[in-house]
Amino acid sequence: MAEISPEDRLALHEFSVRYREAYAKSNPLSELHLETIQDAVRGEYEREQDAKRSPSVEPPSPAKEKEREPEEPDHS
Amino acid sequence: MDDLIKLVRTYRLTAGLAERIRLAEQIFGLIGPDLHLFVFSHVSGPAAYDVFQEVLKAVAVSLKQFKGDTVKEFWAWCYRIARNKLNDQYRRQANDRLVPVAPEDLWQMMEASAQDAPMTPAVRHDLEYAMKLLTNSKPECYDLLWNHFVFGLDYADIATDRNMSYDSVRMKIGRCLEEVKSLVS
Numbered sequence: 001m002a003e004i005s006p007e008d009r010l011a012l013h014e015f016s017v018r019y020r021e022a023y024a025k026s027n028p029l030s031e032l033h034l035e036t037i038q039d040a041v042r043g044e045y046e047r048e049q050d051a052k053r054s055p056s057v058e059p060p061s062p063a064k065e066k067e068r069e070p071e072e073p074d075h076s
Numbered sequence: 077m078d079d080l081i082k083l084v085r086t087y088r089l090t091a092g093l094a095e096r097i098r099l100a101e102q103i104f105g106l107i108g109p110d111l112h113l114f115v116f117s118h119v120s121g122p123a124a125y126d127v128f129q130e131v132l133k134a135v136a137v138s139l140k141q142f143k144g145d146t147v148k149e150f151w152a153w154c155y156r157i158a159r160n161k162l163n164d165q166y167r168r169q170a171n172d173r174l175v176p177v178a179p180e181d182l183w184q185m186m187e188a189s190a191q192d193a194p195m196t197p198a199v200r201h202d203l204e205y206a207m208k209l210l211t212n213s214k215p216e217c218y219d220l221l222w223n224h225f226v227f228g229l230d231y232a233d234i235a236t237d238r239n240m241s242y243d244s245v246r247m248k249i250g251r252c253l254e255e256v257k258s259l260v261s
Contacts, residue, residue, distance in 0.1 A: 041096050
């Protein structure tokens with residue numbers, strides 16, 4: 001099978017660059033798209049903050065449970 | 077393109093919300109149109125708008141989890157996310173072929189591009205040739221040629237998407253190009 005020639009690659013690359021540039025100019029991101037991005041970033045940020053504020057508490061392992069000191073009797 | 081990976085790296089290290097939003101807007105200013113082209117080339121009609129929104133959301137939410145260090149890796153990651161969202165859509169509508177772009181629409185884009193970067197006769201000749209190759213291929217080849225030569229997906233990315241080996245993809249693209257060259261010559 002013939003390899004792809006450098007001339008073909010170059011022509012297709014030139015086309016790709018020009019086509020994508022022209023496409024980008026005629027299809028800029030709309031306000032609605034920007035809002036979607038902002039909401040997604042904000043949502044992810046809030047999830048991170050929530051996770052920091054309430055770190056998950058691991059249940060005590062059975063081994064640790066055994067080592068745990070018995071609770072003081074309640075003298076009240 | 078170097079700017080893109082710098083922005084992504086900075087985003088990963090940024091803690092403040094306002095700064096993250098500012099960086100995300102810059103990143104999406106660079107990648108948004110290409111993702112738009114990718115999605116709208118694969119899905120048509122109102123579904124394309126929904127898929128594009130889903131892709132933007134998914135990339136924005138996962139931006140901090142991107143692990144790579146190069147622009148190429150970043151694009152591959154973005155297109156993988158877009159491909160996954162497209163696959164969700166295909167499952168709904170049972171169709172996974174690229175939507176062929178009409179040759180006159182391609183010409184219109186080329187004329188628009190010529191206003192910004194004038195074409196020498198040699199460049200115009202090359203572009204006409206490239207457009208003939210891309211618009212005259214059979215559907216299976218059209219998909220591969222666009223993904224590789226226009227969207228810049230490498231053989232490995234396409235192989236992963238299609239569950240094919242790297243060499244099969246490389247040979248198939250070579251064969252597709254040979255076939256279409258024989259048609260247009």
